[in-house]
Amino acid sequence: MAGIESSARQRKPTATPSDASEPELVKVPTVSPKQKVAKEDAYNPIVDIFRVLTFLFVASCGLSYLISGGETWTWGMKNPPKYLQKGWWESQWRGPLYLTPAELSAYDGTDESKPIYLAINGTIYDVSANRRTYGPGGSYHFFAGCDASRAYVTGCFAEDRTPDMRGAEEMYLPLDDPETDRYWTAEQLRELRKKERAEAKQKVQEALKHWVDFFAKSKKYRKVGYVKMEEGWKKNTPRRQLCDAAQQGRTKRKIPGREEEAA
Numbered sequence: 001m002a003g004i005e006s007s008a009r010q011r012k013p014t015a016t017p018s019d020a021s022e023p024e025l026v027k028v029p030t031v032s033p034k035q036k037v038a039k040e041d042a043y044n045p046i047v048d049i050f051r052v053l054t055f056l057f058v059a060s061c062g063l064s065y066l067i068s069g070g071e072t073w074t075w076g077m078k079n080p081p082k083y084l085q086k087g088w089w090e091s092q093w094r095g096p097l098y099l100t101p102a103e104l105s106a107y108d109g110t111d112e113s114k115p116i117y118l119a120i121n122g123t124i125y126d127v128s129a130n131r132r133t134y135g136p137g138g139s140y141h142f143f144a145g146c147d148a149s150r151a152y153v154t155g156c157f158a159e160d161r162t163p164d165m166r167g168a169e170e171m172y173l174p175l176d177d178p179e180t181d182r183y184w185t186a187e188q189l190r191e192l193r194k195k196e197r198a199e200a201k202q203k204v205q206e207a208l209k210h211w212v213d214f215f216a217k218s219k220k221y222r223k224v225g226y227v228k229m230e231e232g233w234k235k236n237t238p239r240r241q242l243c244d245a246a247q248q249g250r251t252k253r254k255i256p257g258r259e260e261e262a263a
Helices: 002-010 033-041 045-067 086-094 101-107 128-134 149-154 168-172 186-217
Strands: 097-099 117-120 123-126 222-227
Touching (some): 097 101, 101 117, 117 186, 149 186, 168 186
Antiparallel strands (some): 117 123, 123 222
């Protein structure tokens, strides 16, 4: 027993956390809920502003590219859509204009304070976006300030500044020639002429429709109204003769069986 007690007294005590050989624990400062909220509120607003501006810039570029059909990323369109033009919104608010031919003539570009209007088939369009072409001295100035539907078909810009299409189909009719026409009987020739005139009128309609659709579908020009014609104006207007340029394009009938020779 004495040996055991002696051995127990000689045993060294075990090491404690306070020994110099053990690292000291670092105390983590505690943050109160109030301090945590205050820290979260103290952010820099410039970051959020930058994010918003970046989003708006990217969205604007994408929208510009989409609306312009790939023309531009920065809204620099040569021919912006009608709903991006001030005049289009004004016309929507005001409604269509109704101008007499005399009133329409004041919008031929001579007065630079006024827009340039032209009409085709009774519909008025604003062509101010192309003042160089439709204004004074322009190659198509003949069309400004009037309804020159006939000129679009005949090509006689100066002579046919009128909406009167009567007789315009003659430019597509063959010339009568006794030497050639003798290959048909009188009855055959009468039926042939009826067919030729019907086909010629159809060609006039198609030629005019081409230009009507051109202006109606244009992104550059916008419809502003209609021409107000007097009732029965055609009866009071002399029938116009076919202009020289259109007349010169006419040829004789082709003799049956000799079409290749005539060509």
